[in-house]
Structures are given as structure tokens and as C-alpha cells.
Amino acid sequence: MSKYKIAIVDDEQDVRERLESMILKSPTAFELVGVFDNGIDAYEGITGKDIDLLITDIRIPYIDGIELSRKLKSSDPFIKIIIITGYDQFDYAKQAIELEVIGFISKPILQKELDKALQKAHDRISTDYNVSSVIQELSEFRKENLPVLVENDLCLLLQMDKPEASFIDKLKKEGVHLRFDHLCIGVFDFDIRDDKTDFDKLDLAFLTLKNQLEQAFKKYDFELFKRSQLFVLILKSLQPFSNVEILKFLDTEIKRIKRYLNLSMSVGISNPFTIEGSFKKHFRDARASLEQRRFLGSNQVFFCSDLAQKENLLILDRDAFKNLSYVIRYEGLKEIKKELDYLFEIAKDGVYHYTLTEVLNTIISNCEEPEKLIKDGINLNQIHLNLLEHKTKESVYNYFIELILAVKGVNQSLQTDVVGKNLDKILKYIETNFSDQNLNLEMASDQIGLSPSYISALLKNEKNTTFVKYVTQLRMEKAKELLKKQSLKIIEVAEMVGYYEPYYFSHCFKKYEGKSPKEFKKDES
Incomplete structure (x- = not known):
């Protein structure tokens, strides 16, 4: 037992x-x-x-x-x-x-x-x-709820800037309705991939998620489908979305999957859009928001609104170059080399130079600030000209690797800057409002404009603390300063640092400092 x-x-x-x-x-x-x-x-x-x-x-x-x-x-x-x-x-x-x-x-x-x-x-x-006891039931559920035609059409939808009315009507006949006032896209990606992936577990995770969406998340309509090893969620609503509600539900579900199936996954959420918007762009944005895993940790929900994004990022349509774009942004050197090897392998004599040019364009297009690649006054055109100086396949290959590593360095530096700025914003807000007894994570999220999970992850990764602990520490340190002023009563100090219940303040202070406020005040007199 x-x-x-x-x-x-x-x-x-x-x-x-x-x-x-x-x-x-x-x-x-x-x-x-x-x-x-x-x-x-x-x-x-x-x-x-x-x-x-x-x-x-x-x-x-x-x-x-x-x-x-x-x-x-x-x-x-x-x-x-x-x-x-x-x-x-x-x-x-x-x-x-x-x-x-x-x-x-x-x-x-x-x-x-x-x-x-x-x-x-x-x-x-x-x-x-006891997940194993329902595997058979969920297996039957899978057979009944994975219509191949619908899944293929939904995958096709993600490649469209603006789907034609005839395609929207086709999806409607298949039971997929998209004419809602508010849409957003979520991308579920497993945090660890290796050659030993248990595909039965992946299927079970998908069915668990779909089942929970149907049973427990009834405020919004949705479509959930697979795209390779990604799970894609399209949320649909007549009313504006609530990031707090989306976060609460999806965070619960990815933690459920980790706890009971031992599979860690993260979710990227696009900004809301209408049917007139680009499904392709918002799918890309949802995937891009997952980049925050590298700085904030895995098994979390990330919102596109938390990530500074460059506009007009060029992503080529052909699968090989799309894959190269993806690995440049999100994967390590091993996966990058796999994609480059494949591109060099398929490059034929007639299109060899064209392929190399497209590879170079793809590399540069995935740099958040290409200007930072420039050294010694060389402009971007010079980067293309440098390609011509490499005469052998090996030399060109090494040039691409060097450039890709430089691109990843630029992107990581910029993302680190964003993290630093957002952390400063969070800390300044807390320092300004710590005396408000109603201060909590949700209030800070609303006022700062960052999601609760993002704030929590930043504090954990950058300060090794939680929101509540940081607020408590700040209040206690401020209380110590105020208690040294003999003219202030303990009840006044409590209110000044956000505690309107003096007994609760005394409990928290003694737990933090090892002595009561009265004892501290006496020792400092």
C-alpha cells in the first residue's frame, strides 16, 4: 500500500x-x-x-x-x-x-x-x-476523438496568414467553429526530448489534457490537436479572455501531467486576436514565448505578452528552413547541426548557392538585433559577402555555425536585459506598495502587466524567493527600522508596514527576528 x-x-x-x-x-x-x-x-x-x-x-x-x-x-x-x-x-x-x-x-x-x-x-x-487503471478507457477515448481530417486541417490553419472564407466554412462542416470575437493559441511543448520518448505516455498526456478541458474548463470553447510532438490549443470566446483564469487552469493541468505521468511540459500562449488576424503569426508567437523556459525554468505557462518580441520577423515557409529557424531559437548545437546537415545534404548543384543564401537569410532573420552582429564597421551586406570567401563545404558549414552561435548570444543577451528590466519593475512595485495590507500576487500582476506565473518564476530564479516571502522580508526589515524610533507605538509600526492586526504582526515578526516587537524595541532603546 x-x-x-x-x-x-x-x-x-x-x-x-x-x-x-x-x-x-x-x-x-x-x-x-x-x-x-x-x-x-x-x-x-x-x-x-x-x-x-x-x-x-x-x-x-x-x-x-x-x-x-x-x-x-x-x-x-x-x-x-x-x-x-x-x-x-x-x-x-x-x-x-x-x-x-x-x-x-x-x-x-x-x-x-x-x-x-x-x-x-x-x-x-x-x-x-492510479493512471494505469484508466489506460484502456482513455485508449478508446483516443480512437473516437482523433479525426485525422480535422487534425490535418487545423495543422494547415496554423500555416495561414488569413484563412479564406471557404476554408473556414469547410472547418465548420467538420464541426470546428472559428467565428468568435476572441481567439488565442496555446502551444504545449515537452521540456525534455530524447530518443527514449514514450509515445504511449505522450498520447495519454494528450487525452488527459483533452478530457480535463472538456470536463473542467467550460468557460471557453476550444480545439486541441497534435502538430508533430506539440499539442496545440485554440481557445475561442465571445467575451475577452482572462489570463488569470487561463493560467490557473493550464498550470494545474501541466502539473497534473507531471505529477501523475512524470512528463514535464510548458505552455506558450499567444496574444488574443480575431479571425481576421494571422493564425500563422500567433502560432509562431506562442512558440516564441516558450523561449522564456531558458531563463525562468520549465513546467510553466508563459504568455506572449511577457516576452519582448521583434516585429516583422522573417520565418521562411518551407519545412526545412522552418525547422532551422526553430532550432536556432530554441535548441542546442546538436539539433542545429542536424538541421544544417540535412540542408547541406538536400542542396543540389543547381540550387546549391541559392540554398546557402537562404540558410544565411534564415540565420540573420532569427537574430533579434542583427546590428549587434556587426564588428569593425562591417555592415550586414558584408556578412553576405563573407559567405563568398568560403570556398569549401566544410568552410561554409563552420561559418554558419559561428554565425548561429553569435545570433544565439545576441538573443540571450537581449532576453537577459528584458528579465532584468521586468525584475526591477516587480521589485519597485513591491517596495512602493508593501504597506498596503491587501498587497498580493494577483494585484501586482494587474498593476505591473506581467502574469502571476512570470512574476513568481522571476523571483524564484533571480532572488531565490517567493512573492510572499519577499514582501514579508521587506516588511520585517522596515518594521525593524521603525521600531528603533521610540516615539512610535508597536500598533502604529504594524499599520505602517501593512499589518492591521497587531497580533498577527507580532507573530510574523517573532518568527522572522526570533524575538517579539516589544523585546526588539526594548533591546534597541
Whole structure:
């Protein structure tokens, strides 16, 4: 029997100790990994730890058990929750149902009642993990939901600047409706590719995603299909899209696939557009937004609006040159050489020089700022002239490799600049607004114009912290400065740094500094 992770929260020490003892005696296989006496410590201690089950009292300090459950569900939608309460209040029960709480146990807690609740939780968690039990069902689902004609036409749509009305009508007859006021494209790409790819798992990931879209994401119409090893999502709506809603759903689903199928994938989301817009351009933009993986990490949702993009980027239509463009931007030297080898292989005597010129154009077109390639006053025309100086195939090949590496260096430098500017914007916003008690990640996202996942990833990668921890650290350091001023009361300091509940401020300060505000103020006097 699998051993799943469990945490408990109760402000009464005897209840916590009794629960610990009873969990150890229970026949169900749970590993107790966290014991907390208040909601704030529980939230900070559990978030990001992939806890399978939380048992919490409703009446706990700072944030109650319902609010704690809501916060944890927001960051980990897979966590199961059991509520302990001695209170029989309808309002609590109603909120608990909305949070999909799987059970209640009342005080005083009995071993038999706890065992029953733990067994129910264990069965529910096991069902989530037991993907193999539904493989046959999903295999049948795949056969019924992969009409080849529709998939081919949707792939063709991604190559069109503006689809003709007759093609739109053709898709409509096939059951694909595109005449919506708002469209956007999402591209799902696996973060790791190798020669040992499990294609059955890829199919299962696709079907899991499609099933979840149909069952749980009903606000928008959609089309989901495969394009090589990419999954492509076209979202359709009569109302403007909400990036927050899209992020919340897609982030949950890629984490579901990673957790239960052990496949890591990221998603790039284009800017919204209408049917009059270019499907080709927005598909390209969605793929380009995935470039942020190199700086912000994998298994995330990236929005095109977060990525500074060059306009009028030339991408050649023929597949071989498209592939070269893609590997220049997103892959390493090994994949680049594969594409160059193929182009050199297919180049015939009659079109040899034309092919080399097209390769050179493709390389330059994928540089965000071609001017930065220039050295010693040589203009872009000189780069083309330099090609003529290379007389052998090997010499030309090495020239292309050198130029491609220079292009990737320029692009990476520019992207690093964008990351730095956005980080400065985030930090300045927090430093300006840390005294607002309502400050949170969603508020910052709305005001700064960057998605919540992008902000979180930047802080994690550049500062090795989270939004909440950075705000708390800033508030605590500012509080220390203010507490040194003997004329200010502790309650005044609390309000000045964003805490309108002085007891909560004292709890946070003591946890951060190791002493209470009163003790700190006395030591500094």
C-alpha cells in the first residue's frame, strides 16, 4: 500500500498529540510530515511540498481552516482535506463543500471515525495516482476523438496568414467553429526530448489534457490537436479572455501531467486576436514565448505578452528552413547541426548557392538585433559577402555555425536585459506598495502587466524567493527600522508596514527576528 504524505493543523496541543498517535495506529498508510498550530505557519510549511492530505481544525489562529484550505487548494488543487470541528454550522459546511472537502471529523476525535476518514482519503488519493487503471478507457477515448481530417486541417490553419472564407466554412462542416470575437493559441511543448520518448505516455498526456478541458474548463470553447510532438490549443470566446483564469487552469493541468505521468511540459500562449488576424503569426508567437523556459525554468505557462518580441520577423515557409529557424531559437548545437546537415545534404548543384543564401537569410532573420552582429564597421551586406570567401563545404558549414552561435548570444543577451528590466519593475512595485495590507500576487500582476506565473518564476530564479516571502522580508526589515524610533507605538509600526492586526504582526515578526516587537524595541532603546 502506498504511503502518502499528511499534515495536521490544530491550535490545541493535546489534540495535535492525540492525532499524531492515532495516525500512527491507523491501518492506512500515511506519513506524517507536518504538524502546525496556526494557519499562517501551516500555509507556509505546506505550500510547494506536494502534501496529499491535510487535516485541519476550523478555529485556528490568524487564518481559519476554511481559508487555509482555500489558499492551499489554489496552489495545489490535488490536495485532499479533512475538517475537524466541534461546531455544527451550515455556513462552514457550505464553504467546505465548495472546496471539495472529502470529510469531517468531530471532537472529541475517535480512532474508528478517524480511520474511516483516512481510508476514504487514501482511496481517493490512490485513484488519482492510479493512471494505469484508466489506460484502456482513455485508449478508446483516443480512437473516437482523433479525426485525422480535422487534425490535418487545423495543422494547415496554423500555416495561414488569413484563412479564406471557404476554408473556414469547410472547418465548420467538420464541426470546428472559428467565428468568435476572441481567439488565442496555446502551444504545449515537452521540456525534455530524447530518443527514449514514450509515445504511449505522450498520447495519454494528450487525452488527459483533452478530457480535463472538456470536463473542467467550460468557460471557453476550444480545439486541441497534435502538430508533430506539440499539442496545440485554440481557445475561442465571445467575451475577452482572462489570463488569470487561463493560467490557473493550464498550470494545474501541466502539473497534473507531471505529477501523475512524470512528463514535464510548458505552455506558450499567444496574444488574443480575431479571425481576421494571422493564425500563422500567433502560432509562431506562442512558440516564441516558450523561449522564456531558458531563463525562468520549465513546467510553466508563459504568455506572449511577457516576452519582448521583434516585429516583422522573417520565418521562411518551407519545412526545412522552418525547422532551422526553430532550432536556432530554441535548441542546442546538436539539433542545429542536424538541421544544417540535412540542408547541406538536400542542396543540389543547381540550387546549391541559392540554398546557402537562404540558410544565411534564415540565420540573420532569427537574430533579434542583427546590428549587434556587426564588428569593425562591417555592415550586414558584408556578412553576405563573407559567405563568398568560403570556398569549401566544410568552410561554409563552420561559418554558419559561428554565425548561429553569435545570433544565439545576441538573443540571450537581449532576453537577459528584458528579465532584468521586468525584475526591477516587480521589485519597485513591491517596495512602493508593501504597506498596503491587501498587497498580493494577483494585484501586482494587474498593476505591473506581467502574469502571476512570470512574476513568481522571476523571483524564484533571480532572488531565490517567493512573492510572499519577499514582501514579508521587506516588511520585517522596515518594521525593524521603525521600531528603533521610540516615539512610535508597536500598533502604529504594524499599520505602517501593512499589518492591521497587531497580533498577527507580532507573530510574523517573532518568527522572522526570533524575538517579539516589544523585546526588539526594548533591546534597541
